[in-house]
Amino acid sequence: MDIGARIKELREKIEYHNKKYYEEDAPEITDFEYDSILRELKNLELEYPELATPESPTKRVGGKAKRGAKQIAHDVPMLSLDDRFSREEVADFITKIQKEVENPVFIVEHKIDGLSVALRYRGGEFAEGMTRGDGISYGEDITDNLMMIDTVPLSIPEKLPYLEVRGEVYMDNAAFEAVNERQEEIEGKIFANPRNCAAGTLRQLDPGVVAERDLSIFVFNLQAIQGKEFTSHAETLDWLATQGFAVPKYITCTTEEGVWDAITLIDETRGELPFGIDGAVVKLDNLADREKLGASSKVPRWAIAYKYPPEEKATKVLDIEVNVGRTGRLTPLAILEPVRLAGTTVSRASLHNQDQIDRLDIRIGDTVIVRKAAEIIPEIVRVIKEQRAHGTTPFKIPDRCPVCGAPALRGEDAADIRCSGINCPAQLARLIIHFASRGAMDIEGLGPAAVHSLMDKGYIKDIADIYYLKNYRDEFIASGITPRSRKQVAPYKDGRARKQKEPDYTASTDNLLAAIERSKEQNLERLINGFGIPNIGKQTGSILEENFPDIQAIAKISYDKYKQLQDSEKQLKKERSKLAKLLKTSTKPEDVELLSEMDKQLSDIGKELKANGDIKGIGEVSIKAIAAFFAEPQTKVILERLEEAGVTMKSRSAGKVIDDRLEGATFVLTGTLQTLSRGEATQLIQEHGGRVAGSVSKKTTYLLAGEGAGDKMNKAQSLGITIITEAEFLHMIE
Template structure:
């Protein structure tokens, strides 16, 4: 037990040190794979010993807490807005007002990150609360979400009794581009800019979603700084770094307002090279004593001002609108533009997202439009210039058949996206094959994206089913393949044939049918043929298979292209029956909470049993909870279960219930 506890402490130390090397020093100390391995081991140890979990454990960063709503937080000091400056002359006017109070002035110029202001509270060095700005007086408690941001320290270097830090939560440009691409492929609405994306992510009710969004944080202010012996803003930024925060490195301490204006002009020119979005700079009087002397107006401090960059929009012409087909079959209209320089690069294309967006903005082929880059990354048509229309502009219509394979295009009810319905569409092939061979699907090791692209380019496969007809002679000539690699790959392909119906259903990429649904369907029908023959009503009657998933299943299996694909798998002798080891899904649709110390299983084992039988191992008790399994020293969750009238089971009662349910099924 002592050895495990020491190992747990060591793991936490290594993970936090790696986080600081990566986020604070920008010097990665280990590979992503090594980091993930340490995190998995820590999760397993904490699952085995839940009483060892602490609020500052790195595992809280994976998220998982779901809030019904956010409670309100009153800020210790108001978060005031700043007056704006839009030119060098505005900055000089600000300087003149400051020099009416003091002749000698030093300024700190910091980049104005385009994100969401977040206030952090630490007690005895431990982070206890994160809150939004709100109206400046009262914000929202987003502590669970804030803990998922890896650049925010969960524990300070020093055990300061109480510390409130303010900074900006933001989404890096790369994360923003990746998120919008994923949402577009799923037919979801995209975010307008990184600020919009960051705000939406930090205000998610499910902190696990926030964790997936890859947010970051720059700290810039400490409340009560003078009590810590800090006398100016430059000292605050140094102190924040010492305590483990990431401070934006592009700040400057400047002696004159002319130097400030020059720095603002420099950053306006260089902003597009930064990995995050900025919309200006914040100029502050450095000395805190002078800040106090200058004071505040009703709405803003007299010792600071925000220099705002002018919006960069350029005019161009929509010469054509084409359609791109993504991995999930979503048809995305793209504007082909007259090439134009914007935000540091030449742009000739811009995604129009979907038909609704085109209609809302009334974008027509031949229109003169204003263009900008959302987040300095994604070219976006801001609006049309209708006064420049000649009458020859053309209204765009979404094609009725896929431009890649001529299969039917369909718009599902309640969605903005139009989709190609063919699983063999060439535009969907590469990503479809990548998904088919992935670990939770058919698990074919050695088939990475580069090899798959080679197979497609060489005409050796047209879809994932063709993998099963590959030969040694065909594989060996491929780049970086070799005899041993070819042999290993063929063995992996052969082994995947026995994966069973559940993983195969997930591998097919049927919309809304994930890994868990694949297991449920495999257990319910047993064979592919029985599932393909199932009616809509039959599918809708299965727990956890909702109306939308059922409709997609019926439609998917009605397609001739689907049947041809499955026939090819059958000819290759791919197993299409339920895995004998698959447990009956007798807990499907039931949420079960485990609390206290167990004797028969450790926490991870019993949660796996719940999930293997189709249930959900939940972390909190609610009216929707089916059972609470309680061990020794069960605490607040047991009390909450009794308060709500949720059935409480011992370990023995849970095991008996499971056996009884299996026998009845």
């Protein structure tokens, strides 16, 4: 390829990934891969200076202020750092500085992996804060969000007229895991790493979200100050610490060797840090010398970032454990013989799912290559097959949940295997949140925060407990169900805490209890969806409700019976067709009788099959899941308690008749209706004396057609059947 074209290609690639990373907080490649592309471009531009341009991403800071966000102008640029990847490259920087500066002192610090921000203080009070944006002209105003971070002091002891500091907002590992666990429970976006999570949190517009997620800040540079003077960087860090800022630990060095030792020390100990770093920063200490050296349009000349390389090592798979996550997903985890990798001791690696295990063919006892880069979780890259011992077997994820023993079910086409236990301790919080959610029992006021609080205090230990909460009304009125934490109330701009009134929890308690009572009347479609059976959502719930009188009947579905019946039906159909052929030539009365006997049997089998879930719209995987779920002892206990509490177990189809306006009319439903679900439409038809059939025939009176109606519509048209819309239908029963 010609060099110009390659350069163009690299620039486009970098711009693309910059956008993903800085603007969307959703990178598609690892930092290591990104850095390699950037480096190739940098080297080409050095080699062919005639092809370098000032617009190149090697010359500009990668970000941009979000469109629509309020912007704040930079008065001190927020630059990036020049990357180094080897000892030689670091030594080269040191030598260059030593040539220009007399007896330079260097500071080596952690390079914290987060989001760069600047904070401004006026008269000692926090005034405003912003992101880096393009680093030169504008950043995004994120003042309100920054105020929610505990480690951002809202007021500092020395009331100087003006102070601007720069720091890195990050999320420690524990906080990151907590956020993703929460996200899993509410089936929200899962963040790839703490850096993206921190950046995404800080750049969204709701300070409440920032308060919920535990962000922290390290302040690593004094940008501007009035009323005080410093001569060295170390002095500024020490002073900033006295003002209540968290500053990074720093190591002071005077030689190339010293700097390299510091970099190595940070590498070796970074696994013990509670947060992630993506390198070490080497800075010149003396502030006047920094001034003298200056900066390019992208990076200062007085500092560099050393990036630790990803590492790969061989180790042994001692065991494969299966964990159950908060969504009930069974995840296989390789237990490894511990190896040191990228500063941490690695002793486990996620295998994600069965497909991954099959693809890599990982077995217990195998020797594998493990890889870890600065920002990523360790992963197994491949198996060294030559070193495989005799007699090992492929690993299969078990078909029972290792936590609660309920059947673990695989989705129709999903790679995930999920536990179906309604009372599974591993996923209980999510199950309860899902049960109460809008698409299921729709209990207003019983969101994730309330569920967690009620679970923590022991009021809810399973789904059925929801309906017994009314026994604790007095306790809830006294202490609140979800007492608001202090953090959720934003302070005033000047940092003063808002006064909170003594709360009265009577109304909120009664509202919640009333919502719970109302939910007892929800239809089966919602109840079934609420159970959170793998693969069984509202749609299947609706079909089940249409075809069964109550939950008890659904609970009798047996997958084995279904398979058995299918076999007998097949067999009988074969015999029948043989006999039918025979009857073309013979007219023995006993054969005729036998044939009608067979027809009767077939119709009986058909009915029994239907009772075991053989219904259009319900596949074999679903039948298996439903049967497994209801056969579980834990399900039976919960169902009994729900029924005792008065939760509706009857289908709307088995419900009351209001009038007989639709008597004698047979409806067929097709497509998606505007406001009614199929279950609801069926109920209305039946309540008014009509019938609902599954397919269009001459006997059909009306085809009730919604959006996306297909075959049934064509058939109805060809048979001349009246086609009505939802509005027309509603009008009929008005």
